Amino acid sequence: MIVKMAEGNLKTKYGEYHEVLYYDGQKESIALVMGDVKDGEEVLCRVHSSCLFGHAFNSIECDCREQMETSQQLIQQEGKGIVIWLEQEGKGNGHFALLKSVERKRQGVKQADAYEAVGFKRDARDFRAAAEILKDLGVRSVRMITGNANKTDTLTSYGVKVVGTVPT
Structure with a gap:
């Protein structure tokens, strides 16, 4: 079970997000929410796993940073969406x-x-925390920003209604 611990606003180069910090007893997860997503249908959503190489060390050997930037740009263009950050380094x-x-x-x-x-x-990786976060945020359905069918299948198995994907 996931518990909401804290929240606040975060300004990024892709707009302002509302950050919500969750904890499942072992790991923290973060939802970056742009716009009003409660009761939202077809909300753009990126479930993103941590990557020290790409995000902290600016490695050119992975595309994690680019996937995050693309996701935030798409959400900014739409004016509404969610990025869920999971501590799942190395898949x-x-x-x-x-x-x-x-x-x-x-x-x-x-x-x-x-x-x-x-x-x-x-x-x-385990995407149960992402599913619980989406339920806590009151999202009815999502369009996943991903090229990973396993991710969408797993979220669906946890009760998330995935109505489509947007490739990164």
Whole structure:
């Protein structure tokens, strides 16, 4: 179960968001909300996992930063939407797995295959917190900003009505 801990406003280069901090007993998750999404239909939504390489270290070896920027630009253009930030570094395997898999990725191996090759799950992420956040925010349906069918399928299995996707 997820609990709302705190909230406030956040100014970004893509407009002002209302930040809502949640906690599930182990990890914090953040919803960045632009506009009124309560009872919203077809609300643009990006569920984004943390990435130290891309966001903190400005790595050019992943597209996480670009995906976040594109998502915020799309939400700004629409004037309404949500970015949900989940602490799930390395597709949920952690930063250690990311470091261990980097050389394989540089050799042209897809990231999920690289994780598996060094002894981790292809994708250990859990999107239950995102589903609970969307329910807490009162969103009726979303258009996911993603190219990951597994993400939309998982959210649907948790009761989120996904009515479409917008690729990043």
